[in-house]
Amino acid sequence: MSYNILTDCALAELLNEGDEEAFNHIYKRFWKKIYNETYKRLKDTEIAGDIVQDVFADLWIKRCSRKIENLNAYLISAARYQVFMQYKKTAVKSFFEQPLELLNQPALIADSIHEVKELKDCIYEWMSMQPEKRREVFRLKFIEDKSTREISEVLNISQKTVQNQFTISLHSLRSTLSKLLLLL
Numbered sequence: 407m408s409y410n411i412l413t414d415c416a417l418a419e420l421l422n423e424g425d426e427e428a429f430n431h432i433y434k435r436f437w438k439k440i441y442n443e444t445y446k447r448l449k450d451t452e453i454a455g456d457i458v459q460d461v462f463a464d465l466w467i468k469r470c471s472r473k474i475e476n477l478n479a480y481l482i483s484a485a486r487y488q489v490f491m492q493y494k495k496t497a498v499k500s501f502f503e504q505p506l507e508l509l510n511q512p513a514l515i516a517d518s519i520h521e522v523k524e525l526k527d528c529i530y531e532w533m534s535m536q537p538e539k540r541r542e543v544f545r546l547k548f549i550e551d552k553s554t555r556e557i558s559e560v561l562n563i564s565q566k567t568v569q570n571q572f573t574i575s576l577h578s579l580r581s582t583l584s585k586l587l588l589l590l
Contacts, residue, residue, distance in 0.1 A: 414477040421469050429469070432477065433462055439478075440485045447489045457488040525583075532582050536575065539563070543571040544579075 409417065409431040417435075420428035437458055445454040461484045474480045533541050542561060546552045554572075558565045 415475070418474045418477045421465070422473070424469065429462075429466055432465070436478070436481050437462070440481050443482055444485050444489055447486075448492060453492060457485060457492065460488055461485050528583065529579070532579055536578070539567075540571045540575050543568055544575045547572055 409427055412420070412428075412431070414432075414435075417428045417432050421432060440461055441454055441458045444457045445451065448454055448457075461481060464484065465481070472480075533544060536544065539561065543557055546557045546560060547554075552560070554565050554568045557568045561568070
């Protein structure tokens with residue numbers, strides 16, 4: 407039997423019957439597509455390869471219990487689910503989910519507090535070098551948490567001017583902080 411000419415549906419039916427050669431042809435036909443689908447989301451060749459293997463291993467293991475009508479859609483969905491599970495597994499845990507051992511390290515906390523203080527000092531130093539309007543816009547936006555409309559009313563300038571000053575401030579601050587981080 408020439409498996410190359412079989413449709414995806416016919417291969418899925420043969421797979422359901424336990425035909426190993428049908429499984430091999432499904433793998434050859436779809437592995438690259440599944441790999442690319444996975445890699446473009448994860449940007450990690452090793453993890454993408456592992457997920458492809460997991461998807462096809464699961465396909466073989468559950469071949470008798472699944473009635474697959476659209477092989478392409480099934481495999482893409484299975485890969486996307488595995489990618490989602492990978493995201494979930496590697497996602498940064500929130501503060502409350504972190505292990506308690508990490509919270510019981512006063513040296514790290516003290517270092518963090520010191521670093522935050524240094525960062526704030528750098529930002530205040532940067533602010534002191536900014537033109538008055540820009541400094542005020544930045545202070546009102548970030549320190550007092552005011553909206554663009556509120557800032558325009560307080561400073562008696564247009565909202566567009568507030569937005570422009572704010573954008574210039576962010577670019578300048580990012581540039582200054584990136585240079586500082588390179589030095590550190």
